[in-house]
Amino acid sequence: MAFINENKKLVSIIVVLILAIGVFLSLALTNDKAIAKINGEAISKDELYEKMVKQYGPDTVEQIIAEKIVALEAKKQKIIISDAELNGEVDKLKTSYGGEEVFTQMLKANNTSLDDLKADLKNYLTLRKLLEPQIKITDEELKAYFDQNKDLFGEVEQVKASHILVEDEAIAKDIKQKLTDGADFAELAKEYSTDVGSKENGGQLGFFPKGTMVTEFEDVAFTLPMNQISDLVKSDYGYHIIKVEEKKEAKEANFDDSKADIKETLMNQKMQSEYSIWLEGKKKDYDIENSLASIVG
Known part of the structure; x- marks a missing residue:
């Protein structure tokens, strides 16, 4: 896109x-x-x-x-992008970003709206339907890409965790007791955590592999059973209280499991090169008058 x-x-x-x-x-x-x-x-x-x-x-x-040529060609070929198709693409993006909340943050960080994103997706899907019939991707190309990029398709062990970080041990012990008494982890994270990057999300850190966090944190996060809350974990940053919500086992790259993703990648690459050729060819089918060319030429 x-x-x-x-x-x-x-x-x-x-x-x-x-x-x-x-x-x-x-x-x-x-x-x-x-x-x-x-x-x-x-x-x-x-x-x-x-x-x-x-x-x-x-x-x-x-x-x-x-843009006008793309719209006219789409009209000629009766190409229509339905709301279901658009919403499906939006859902894929939400999943790739790890959920609704992170997706919304992404939109805000890029100073765009959901309507603007849908407009871009509609343009992309329209052009894809115009170009796709003339783009061929062979099994040999798929396998070659997989062999050259295996590291992209394997998965390392990961955990999805939240934490509450405070500097004072006494405060950390008090928070731990509140959790033992049934207090909500996310609410306490918002109230007490000094980790500004996660506190507004209830301490949520998302999925991460080994080597991402400090050793003391990882040693606990990767051994703690799911949905249990750790004891106090001391690191150079203070005292952590960790909750592990989900785990992903390491997974070797598999060609059959990766074919759909590889095909999508190659399709986008080929559209990149095919678009310019297609556009120049289509310009010959239209009577285009560009008065600005004579003004600035």
């Missing part, structure tokens, strides 16, 4: 910026009024607008033309 969207956000911002400035300048300034001056020498709104068009215009127009 990255190959059709990597510049999309930038292009959208540029388009909005150019249009917004153009509208603002048209409403706020007369043709002869300067937007800035240097030693009395004026910079006009036309100078600014022309500069922006020359700098950003060609790429923006080409991007819009490409």
